Amino acid sequence: MATLARLQARSKFVAQQYYFRNSVVDIFRKKEYDAAVKIQSWFRGCQVRAHIRNLHRVATIIQKWWRSYSGRQEYQLIVKFASCAMKMNLYNAMAVRIQRRWRGYRIRKYCFNYFYLKEYLKAVSETNDAIREALEEFAEMKEREEKKADLEREEKKRDYQARKTHYLLSTKQIPGIYNSPFRKDPDPWELRLQKAKPLTYQRSKVKQKRCISLSSWLACTSARSFPRSEILPPIDRKQCQGPFRDITEVLEQRYKPLEPTLWVAEPISELKVAREEFRRQEWMRDVNDNMFLPFSSYHKNKKYTPLMHSSSKYGPNSYGSQHFRDENPKKWICDKDFQTVLPSFDLFSKYGKLYSKAGQII
Amino acid sequence: MSQRQVLQVFEQYQKARTQFVQMVAELATRPQNIETLQNAGVMSLLRPLLLDVVPTIQQTAALALGRLANYNDDLAEAVVKGDILPQLVYSLAEQNRFYKKAAAFVLRAVGKHSPQLAQAIVDCGALDTLVICLEDFDPGVKEAAAWALGYIARHNAELSQAVVDAGAVPLLVLCIQEPEIALKRIAASALSDISKHSPELAQTVVDAGAIAHLAQMILNPDSKLKRQVLSVLSQIAKHSVDLAEMVVEAEIFPVVLTCLKDKDEYVKKNASTLIREIAKHTPELSQLIVNAGGVAAVIDCIGSCKGNIRLPGIMMLGYVAAHSENLAMAVIISKGVPQLSVCLSEEPEDHIKAAAAWALGQIGRHTPEHARAVAVTNTLPVLLSLYMSTESSEDLQVKSKKAIKSILQKCTYLPALEPFLYDAPPNILKHVVGQFSKVLPHDSKARRLFVTSGGLKKVQEIKAEPGSLLQEYINSINNCYPEEIVRYYSPGYSDTLLQRVDSYQPLTH
Structure with missing residues (x-):
């Protein structure tokens, strides 16, 4: 109880105390309240600001990351485009290069090549120059030749003239007309006359009759056939040592004229040729070719007299018409009849012109 | 005694005949005697003498007849009507060479006048005997026969065909190979007469192997x-490409060019004709000629001669230039254009001028380069004056107009074009203004020059129908210049300026 009493005793004090204390507190309550409010506001302010700051920081970080991400994305895109464009540019440039080459090649090959044309034209003009030069040379050469020929002709003419008038040459006693004594030098013509050979009177050669018979061919006249012994063999040639024939004999043998055999010496048609010749002579002498017949109807009045053979009453002999080859001309090989020629004796024609085996003349 | 007297009569008669024929033959050489002889009835007197017993008289009679027939075609017709030809043809085969020669001469003299007379000879069967004469041993006879055949063949293709059918060509080719120059000449001329008519006839000549011998x-x-x-x-060569190639293959090429330097004018002419005939066919053949230096030689040849001899050369240049622009360029660098323009201004004859104008047109029509080369030589004014001249023939006018047109349409060389603004007729002016309208928009220097030389003024003075091509050209020229300049140069501008002065009210304070 004591406690209670103590408590009771003290309650009064406590109540006083309580009151007192409350009153003290009340005195400072407002102040403290305000202070507390201030403190709290400050604190809360700080707190909120810190929070907001925190939020800002976080937002910034988020934004940073996001922006960097999106920026990177964009950048990637741009880089992609740029590289693409760069590549395309490169490809285009390369394509242009290829096309350029190809087009140039194709045009040059199939359509038009400037350098080729230039070269061609150059070559043409060079050829032209060469041709012009060559032709010029050719023309000059021709002209020279012509001039030369002219000069020669002139010279020949003058020479001939000099030869023709050679009698005008001065002699020791009498000066010629080109060598006037009143002049210092003789005329050049005088010198020419001196050099010239006087023209001799030439008798016109009698034309040799052209002979066409076989004998004329065989007479060894031409230079191409056997040489004739016009040049005499040397006289003082010594006899060669050995079993040789006498040199004159050998030479005679070597250069003897051709002596054809009787077989070929005379032409087969000699008779015909002679007749021809005779007829020609006659024709030359005749005034008229046709035989002169006094009456135009002479041949009409002429009576036909048959042959004895055909008019014989015994009939013709069959010899001529049946036994011989004349009978059937169709069977002939050539269309001419045989010519009758007598064979020659070989032995006779060669007599005295052959050597025997022993070397003796037969 | 009496026989002697009788024979003397004959002798006298023969002498008289001989003398008569000889005198007639002599007289017939002079043209002034011919009419008298004709009136005296020489034909009817000569005809029996052709059948004379004495060969000399026959020959001389034939000679006289030939000379008479040679003179004009009336006498030749008289020979045909007198039935002399069959006799001649008959004896052509029979008689000696002198007579053959004389008879062939008569045939030649008759046949040369007209196709009808030549046909009459063919109808007589003369060709076969003439061809036989070509085989004769004597060159004189061959020559006469070849001559007669050539004169018959030269008239037309049918007669030539008849000659070919008679088998003359191989023999003529043989005649070319003979050593006698005269015979060669005549045979070659006969071949030329045969081959000129048609490709087939030319082909027969080629088939006979003539080209190789000719080329030699x-x-x-x-x-x-x-x-x-x-x-x-x-x-x-003129007929076809194949034949021309055959000729070229005979390796005539550098050799022919020497003939262009020959002394003889006709050799030059024929050589350039040959080159022309080859060049005209294809560009390849032309190119061959160009490569052989033929163009330069032809140009030199043109420079060295006058008149008709130039003509084939001028045409050859035209043909070569017409084929392609490269060939035309080759002509230009061979200095062909100055030579042609010399021909154009020097030659008195219209047809040669026309050919030169044509050739220039062919050269200049390809590219501006070509046109410039032609324009530089100052040929355009000459061409224009030829076109405008009333003395020029119609052909020349047409050719020079065409040439001017084709050159102008390519020409971008303005100094040569400017004179045309002043003195060209409207149909040519159109092309000139057209060229200016094409060039001026791209060339500032030329624009300036065009103004200072007064061209722009001249253009403004041209009266063109609105909507026409000329007006379009003028408009496109005007578009190249600022408006003030165009207005400044247009006619009547000073009046409008003065009017503005009149109407101007000065500001008064």
Whole structure:
């Protein structure tokens, strides 16, 4: 109880105390309240600001990351485009290069090549120059030749003239007309006359009759056939040592004229040729070719007299018409009849012109 | 005694006949005697003498007849009507060479006048005997026969065909190979007469192997032979490409060019004709000629001669230039244009001028480069004056107009074009203004020059129908300049300026 009493005793004090204390507190309550409010506001302010700051920081970080991400994305895109464009540019440039080459090649090959044309034209003009030069040379050469020929002709003419008038040459006693004594030098013509050979009177050669018979061919006249012994063999040639024939004999043998055999010496048609010749002579002498017949109807009045053979009453002999080859001309090989020629004796024609085996003349 | 007297009568008669024939033959050589002889009835007197017993009289009679027939075609017709030809043809085969020669001469003299007379000879069957005469041993007879055949063949294709059918060509080709120059000449001329008519006839000549022999003879020193040889080759080459190639293949090319330097004018002419006939066919053949230096030689040849001899050369240049622009360029660098313009201004004859104008047109029509080369030589004014001249022939006018047009349409060389603004007729002015309208928008220097030289003023003065091509050209020229300048140069501008002065009210304070 004591406690209670103590408590009771003290309650009064406590109540006083309580009151007192409350009153003290009340005195400072407002102040403290305000202070507390201030403190709290400050604190809360700080707190909120810190929070907001925190939020800002976080937002910034988020934004940073996001922006960097999106920026990177964009950048990637741009880089992609740029590289693409760069590549395309490169490809285009390369394509242009290829096309350029190809087009140039194709045009040059199939359509038009400037350098080729230039070269061609150059070559043409060079050829032209060469041709012009060559032709010029050719023309000059021709002209020279012509001039030369002219000069020669002139010279020949003058020479001939000099030869023709050679009698005008001065002699020791009498000066010629080109060598006037009143002049210092003789005329050049005088010198020419001196050099010239006087023209001799030439008798016109009698034309040799052209002979066409076989004998004329065989007479060894031409230079191409056997040489004739016009040049005499040397006289003082010594006899060669050995079993040789006498040199004159050998030479005679070597250069003897051709002596054809009787077989070929005379032409087969000699008779015909002679007749021809005779007829020609006659024709030359005749005034008229046709035989002169006094009456135009002479041949009409002429009576036909048959042959004895055909008019014989015994009939013709069959010899001529049946036994011989004349009978059937169709069977002939050539269309001419045989010519009758007598064979020659070989032995006779060669007599005295052959050597025997022993070397003796037969 | 009495026989002697009788024979003397005959002798006298023969002498008189001989003398008569000889005198007639002599007289017939002079043209002034011919009419008298004709009136005296010489034909009827000569005819029986052709059948005379004495060969000399026959020959001389034939000679006299030939000379008479040679003179004009009336007498030749008289020979045909007098039935002399069958007799001649008959004896052509029979008689000696002198008579053959004389008879062939008569045939030639008759046949040369007209196709009808030549046909009459053919109808007589003369061709076969003439061909036989070509086989004769004597060159004189061959020559006469070849001559007669050539004169018959030259008229038309049918007669030529008849000659070919008679088998003359191989023999003529043989005649070319003979050593006698005269025979070669005549045979070549006959071949040329045969081959000139048609490709088939030319082909027969080629088939007979003529070209090789002819090509060898180009270098022959005899100029008359050269003429004929070149003429045959050109007559062969003119027909077709194949024939021209055959001729070229005979390796005539550098050799022919020497003939262009020959002394003889006709050799030159025939040589350039040959080159022309070859060049005209294809660009390849032309190119061959260009590569052989033929163009330069032809140009030199044109420079060295006058008149008609130039003509084939001028045409050859035209043909070569017409084929392609490269060939035209080759002509230009061979200095062909100045030579042609010399021809154009020097030659008195219209047809040669026309050919030169044509050739220039062919050269200048390809590219501006070509046109410039032509314009630089100052040929355009000459062409224009030829076109405008009333003395020029119609052909020349047409050709020069065409040339001017084709050159102007390519020409971008303005200094040469400017004079045309002043003195060209409207139909040409159109092309000139057109060229200016094409060039001026791209060339500032030329624009300036055009103004200072007064061209712009002239253009403003041209009266063009609105909507026409000319007006369009003028408009496109005007578009190249600021408006003030155009207005400044347009006619009547000073009046408008003055009007503005009148109407101007000065500001008064």
